[in-house]
Amino acid sequence: MPQDPSPFESSSLDPENLDEAVWENDARSERDIAHDVVARVLARAGTALDEGDTRHSAHDGDQFDLEERSALRRVVGLSTELEDVTEVEYRKLRLERVVLVGLYTKGTTLDAEISLRELAALAETAGSEVLDGILQRRGTPDPGTYLGSGKARELAELVARVGADTVIVDGELGASQRRALEDIIKVKVIDRTALILDIFAQHAKSREGKAQVELAQLEYLLPRLRGWGESMSRQAGGQVGGAGAGMGSRGPGETKIELDRRRIRNRMAKLRREIAAMKPARDTKRAARNKNAIPAVSIAGYTNAGKSSLLNALTGAGVLVENALFATLDPTVRRTTTPDGRVYTLADTVGFVRNLPTQLVEAFRSTLEEVADSDLIVHVVDGSHPDPEGQISAVRTVFSEIGGVEDIPELVVLNKADMADPEVIARVQRREINVYVVSAHTGQGIRELLEAIADALPRPGVFVDVVVPYSRGDLISRVHEHGEIEAIEHVAEGTSVRGRVDADLATELQAASVR
Template sequence: MTERTAPTTPRSDAPHGDDAQDRAQDVVARILARAGTAIQPTDDGPSAYDGEQFDVEDRSALRRVAGLSTELEDVTEVEYRQLRLERVVLVGLWSSGTAEAAEVSLRELSALAETAGSEVLDGLLQRRTAPDPGTYLGSGKARELADLVASTGADTVIVDSELAPSQRRALEDVVKVKVIDRTALILDIFAQHAQSREGKAQVELAQLEYLLPRLRGWGESMSRQAGGRVAGGAGIGSRGPGETKIELDRRRIRTRVAKLRRQIKAMAPSRATRRHSRRAGAVPSVAIAGYTNAGKSSLLNRLTGAGVLVQNALFATLDPTVRRTETPDGRTYTLADTVGFVRNLPTELIEAFRSTLEEVAQADLIVHVVDASHPDPEGQLDAVRSVLRDIEGTSDIPEIVALNKADLAEPETIARLRTRVPDAVAVSARTSAGIEELRDRIAGLLPHPAVHVDVVVPYQRGDLVHRAHVSGEVLTEEHTEAGTRLVARVDSELAAALADAVAS
């Protein structure tokens, strides 16, 4: 394919003139040549430790069918239907940094589009110092995009940024097809993958908050009501019936948003109760966080045999999964698989999924998974840490950086990442390389029970001995005539229970 970039003022950190055009063309050509970036055709599928993976078939059955028209007879409903992305053209701005950074961002947009079920036909990358406030691209490049859309037969344009409502409308008026931005694309993927009642409510809340300022009317059905002295002198007889359709839609959306907030707030105690029940047994918790498609679910399966859904797609996991496992010395702890992060994660999603992200804030340890085989692992590392900083209570939690997919990464990349994060652990969830080292590192950073006890527990209170093995550190255990002599480190609650048992 060919790609044409508009001339702009050169920057000191960017290519100049024809060289900038050539490099922009190369970026888009490489991305389009790598078809299947979201779901690799050479993917071997889940491993034995991933379980049966029944959900993969169900999710594949919901993928969109290419070639079906997305046009609706009633255009007033176009804003309220679920996005049906089929044949798309990507658009990106290269405003700063290097060609490699621009390629990573556009490649990620291509993977997002494929995950949503669409077919990427072509791409356009513009070298520009700043987005145009009108059409985002500028009038000339917008007309060029319209020609590209017409020649490829695309029905949707996806912009690699968040568009202002006015920019989206102006660009849509020029290209004559549906225009969406990166945020709307991520929201659509979340809507496809949400499974639990809470997850669906969170996604709907984020979608409505995104939609509210972007409502757009067509024709008289959504126009402002006429009244008084209007154009042409029309006054009496031209007044509307009261609330216009767009006003009615806004009011309904606000009502629905308020209802969803109440529902999500009502669901929070259930999650808090489950978390408290784990805390009541003094079981430490570990949260697995990281960039989307970094291999968090695969790592959870490898560590616990959980059998949760594993798919080589972005945002395959939305609903957190919590499983129990043990350290090499026999202590029990929980592992929580959380939703993945991404660059420029929409603020609507961060707010809507705040209750889910509490699993990270309430953890005793965070395992930060980084895809070492990604073209920009440092960018992933920074993006995740940026989101974690926005979650209250995570700044003081210990962190282990796990460089996953080490079997696919270049040794130079691993060395570079170790230079930046000296304590990082190189692992491979697929081959199990480095997993034992990661287990040992987790065991070393988990909180240790604070109270040392040396007691003889009556045999009829074997439940307390079992609790000591599960939540404490048993140093020695000896069976005597009076009971089980236990030397261990336990939490204060269990220490009190042991003291009561001995006294009775």
């Protein structure tokens, strides 16, 4: 049976057109790959959010915060044409309908797919409905429209066809690029940074967290202000309607956009002062723990890796657990003990993500310092994620931006072991040291992790062998809390203690000792 000629053997092509045929074939291949990637993203297969509802265990408590957060979330199916719309229903109106745009200049198609999956998960966490997407590979982003004029027109057609009202770009757009895309597509365009900032604004609860998020949003907004019409007109510089400062005060005035910039800068300066004023309270609490020689452990890691679930499993804290990205913004510190009775603190910190906006790292620096001041970092990784190595790399990149983390001991904890691929777990175990495989949901590996934390905590450095009078029971209590007791005995003069404690406590014990 005769075979069909290959494209390169076709009589319509001569050697001069061979390069063009190869390029067209590669372009078709890239388009097919891009469509397959977007189809998998829309099918939500293996995305950054686990399939199904949030899974809770007995350690998670009543989760009242989760009920409060879910109460005002936008949902599918509510119409804006209701005759009688309550305030709650109004705030739960139609989901924003979005189209995703991904552009990758390096790396593999799998890397681009994982990034686009994460963008879809971010969009859903923000309260959007993902309708479709476009993935493009090109050498460099177009300086004018980010995608190039042809792909931008293709995107405009897609947006009009599916009825989307927002486009989310998986990258950071310049102000001119965003304006150019909006002019072509005719709907709102936001980038990955703006999307993450929106999620942070929804989830911040504490006064400090809200101030940090607002500062990050204003830093992002300032260079992206767009003015037109009256925004570009001058404010009155002289007398208006008989009022004003009169002679010597007349001038061109400032435009509305200049006025907006000045107000934003003033607000940013005020927020920085407020955040700086909140820092001493956090430092005081940290200093009190240091004075009492209480070791500090920070639970850090990628967003939605299960850090809050792990904190609950380790301590029974009952903090908020939600199947969403950046569910935790306000750090939670809980006091617990090692199996041998030593007291230490566990801090649940804000999660990280690839290409975490610089504005957020700077605004949340006071919160992230909790990691830099700890004695041990429990680095939680989502074992069910298709690219756990990428998560580890992204988190360590943020660690380097915080500074002062390099010399702190680190335990890598592969969470969600009940849903993870054994081959992925084995691969991470080969590449990393001090890896512990756990499941905060089922309790698998929790006991081994607790023992590893106890072994990694700093131990008291001074040996004491003293007899403390019965009137100084407070010192004995501190030895039980913060020291390691080898032997304890009640004698006529007082309590005989032999063991190891920190230097300050050792000095007090020696001073109080009756022999």
